[in-house]
Amino acid sequence: MSPFQSSLFKGSARDLFTPQQVQQLMRVEFDRSKRHGHPLVMLLIAVDRLAQLQDLYGAGLRDDVLRAVAGLVRTSSRASDALGCMLDDRLLVLTPHTPAEGAASLARRILEGVRAMSFDGLGRTTRITVSIGGAHSQTGRMELAFDTLLDVAEGGLKVARESGGNRYVHSDLYEFFEERRKREQRERERLAPPAAIPAAGAPPPVAPAAAAAIEVPGEAGDAPLLGAKIRELFGLGAGENELLARIQQEVVASALREMKAEIERALGERQSEHRREIDTLERRIQKLTQALGMTDAELKRALSQHSVDPGVASIYTSVQGLSSNDVQHELKKELMSKIFQANLELRKQISPGKSEQA
Amino acid sequence: MAKQSSEATNKDQGVLYLGIDLGTSRTSVTASNGVRETVASYVGYPKDVVARKLLQKDVLFGDEALEKRLSLDFYRPLAHGVIKSDNESAKNLKAAADLIGEIIRRARPRRDELIYAVIGAPAQASINNKEAILKAAKEHVDSVMLCSEPFSVAYGIDMLDDTLVIDIGAGTTDLCRMHGTMPEDADQITNTFAGDHIDETLAKLIREKHPEAQFSIQMIKSIKEKHSNVADNMPPVVVNFPVKGKPTPFDITDLVRTSCRSIVPPMVDAIGELIGTFDPEFQERLKGRVLLGGGGSQIRGLDAEIERQMYERLGGGKVLRVEESMYGGANGALKIAHDMPAEYWEKLR
Known part of the structure; x- marks a missing residue:
């Protein structure tokens, strides 16, 4: 448990459970739901782009965000639901006796509540979103095994985050995304050039003359090797007809172009x-430098207030x-007396009691 | 100054005398440690937290406050010669107290010295004003006295007999008849035909003659301080004012002369009144010893112009200038502080 978690989750009205406690609860609840045939839902919640928020606005804002989200989840869920924390600042909610629709409704409430939140960081108002992965113990097609419930919720959370965040992906949707991912993977594998030439039935080696005739623009890195493999695949001996040689040449060039483009894109x-990372770090450096400057100025000001001017000594050591x-001694003496009397009179007018004593 | 008995006994290293001239436009101090300081009588407090963070100060004084006035709650606590008692009376009193504290700090007193101060207060300051000045000063000094500003000017140059002192400030012009004793109310006349009046007149004249010119009263004040003159053959005054954002030259020579001359007739009226009510035997002597002090005495040709109008209306007169117009009042107050017997200071502590 991170320091944040220990400080955040302890001492509240409804403390959050630790990962170990949550897993223990999950086992108990899972057994109970299996025995009684009631459904059980697990939600895994993570704040989107939390690391970047911390980079930009500091750990204080991160703690505020996590505290607020935990509070929202706490108020949105039932008292009988188990709320806990996982590593990496993820929150885990275990809701027994909850159908898939109920879990979706809870997730929607959390998503909407978080969207409405705003935080002040360095004079700017910041809004946040969360991603939620959900797993239901009884899906439409199968009953999830105990050990896979958390994996499914994590998978759903991963899909939700990779899809841009600010959404809920439950187990069925996860399966859908997983299927789609697998389909895309298969498609990529089909389109990608073969990684190795099968040993059996290998075509005859390309004649040096024919290989030299193939011109591949901009070959670099792995491209010569790929070119050789393709040439090997299409390998035609010397003396084959020119049409086949031209086709071979074009296919090789096209494959290399595609590959080069793919490399460049990656x-x-x-x-x-x-x-983006550099920008984020530079902005953080800028903000830290600014904060440092302000702190420095405050320190200087505080120091200057403490530095007491010793002053300049008067030329007189006595009254x-x-x-x-003085040639006008008598006149001035009388004037001094009158000034004093006038001031004494003034003091009487201002504070009669004190002047009487004088 | 919060006086503890132990602190009082520790003050055995010397006595620092301060002479302070609390003026509408400038506040000056001269001290017996050789320090002479002056600060424009402006006080500003940051308007909000942002301004406070930007300025890094809780209170700004003088030209610095003037320069940053857009970020400040800005006060000119002694406008019109007295501490303003309007709907912001409490804030003006605080600003005046802070200004007095600042000018005393600028005199750089030592902690182990007794500090005795004489403050030249405006002649027409009310009892509340005087109380506020005394209260503010007592935070910083061991004993303090107030005296009339024109009297301190005259005392500073030992012209205590048959002298007519004219102290031209920003808010008021104070005229005081000295005849070898403390001047009474009948010996003093105060009017508001002073520096601020010249500014307002000049602004009005420019507005009438060049309505397209854009300016602020601070710009007018700067022009006056640089070019003020009442002579017929004064050098031309050509200044740039923005017109729709473009700096445009304007010749305001006549307007400057007219506005500067506007304070002379009321001044000569007051001179005539003070001379006319004086002992007839000594009237001629009084006319021949008119002493011009204060910031307004720096207007070029003013002494000659007053003499000319005195000649026309009173049959003659001789006007002298105080050598140091900016420190004339403070120097006199310092001299009074020095000459004041020790027992008087002790009784007022």
């Missing part, structure tokens, strides 16, 4: 991902008074 994606050598 590289481009990786570069843009790196750029002076009118010099008897």
Whole structure:
């Protein structure tokens, strides 16, 4: 359990369970539901792009977000539901006696509640979303095994996050996505060039003259090897007709072009991902630098307030008074007396009691 | 100053005298440690948390406050010569107190010295004003006294007999007849034909003659401080004002002269009144010892213009300028502080 979890989930009215406790509960509930034939739903909830939020606004906002989401889940679920935390800041909800529709309704409430939340970070208002993966103990086609319930929920969460987040994927949908993923995988494998040439029934080697005749623009990296394999696949000996040689040439060139484009696309994606990471880090550095500058200025101000000016010493070490050598001594003496009397009178007007004492 | 008995006994290293001239436009201090400081009488407090964070200060004074006034709750606590008592009276009193505290801090007193201050207060300051000034000053000094501003100017240059002191400030012009004793109410006349009046007149004249020119009263004040003159042959005053965003030159020579001259007739009226009610035997002597002080005395040719109008209306007169117009009041207050007997200071602590 992370420090956040320990500080967040303890001491509340309805404490969250630890991963171990949740798993123990799940086993108990699973056995009970199997025995009594009642359904059971598991929801796995994760805040979308939480790491980036922490990078941008700091760990304080991350804790606020997790605390708020946990609070929402707590208020949205029933008292009999078990709420726990998993590693990586995911929340786990176990709702016994709940059909698939009930789980979907709960997930929808959580999604809508989280969308309505807003957080203040560095003077900006931030909104968040969550992804939810759900697993139902009794799907339409089969009854999920105890050990796979969590895997299915995690799979659903993964699909939900990879689809852009802010959605709920339950077990049936997960199966649908899984099937689609497998279909796409099969399609990719079918379209992709063969990784290896079967040893048995290998065609005869390409004649050096024919291989030299094939021109492949922009071959690089694995491309020569691929070219050789394809040439080997189409391998025609010297003296075959020109049409077949031209077809071979075009197929090889086309395959290499496709491959090059695919490599470039993959590289481009990786570069843009790196750029995003760099941007995020640069923004964080900028914000930290700004915060550091402000802290530095505050420290300087605080220090300056403590630095006391020793002052400049007066030329007089004692009280002076009118010099008897002054040519207007008498006049000035009388004026001083009148100024004093006027000030004494003023004090009387301001605070009569005090002046009487003077 | 919060006085603890132990602190009082620790103050055995010397006595610092402060002379403070609390003016509408500028507040100045001269001290017996050689420090002389002046600050424009503006006080500003950050409007909100954002401004506070930007300015890094809780209170700004003088030209700095003026420069940042858009981010501040801005006060000119001594406008019109007294602490303003409008609907923001409490805030003005606080601003005045902070200003007094700041000018005392700028005198750089030592912690182990007794500090005795004389403050030249506006002649027409009310009892509430004086109480506020005393209260603010007592936070920072051991003993404080108030005296009339024009009197302190005259005392500073030892012209205590048969002298007519004219202290031209920003908010008011104070005229005081000195005749070898403390001036009474009948010896003093105050009018508001002073620096601010010149600013307002100049702004009005420019607005009438060049309605397209855009300016603020601060711009007018700067122009006045740089070009003020009442002479017939004064150098031309050509200034740039924006017109629809474009800086455009305007010749305002005549307008500057007219606005600066606008304070002279009321001043000569007041001079005439003070001279006319003086002992006839000494009237001629009083006319020959008119002393011009305050920031307004820096208007070029003003002494000659007053003399000219005195000649026309009173049959003659001689006008002298105080050498240091900015510190004339503060110097006089410092001299009073120095000459004040020790027992008087003690009684007022």
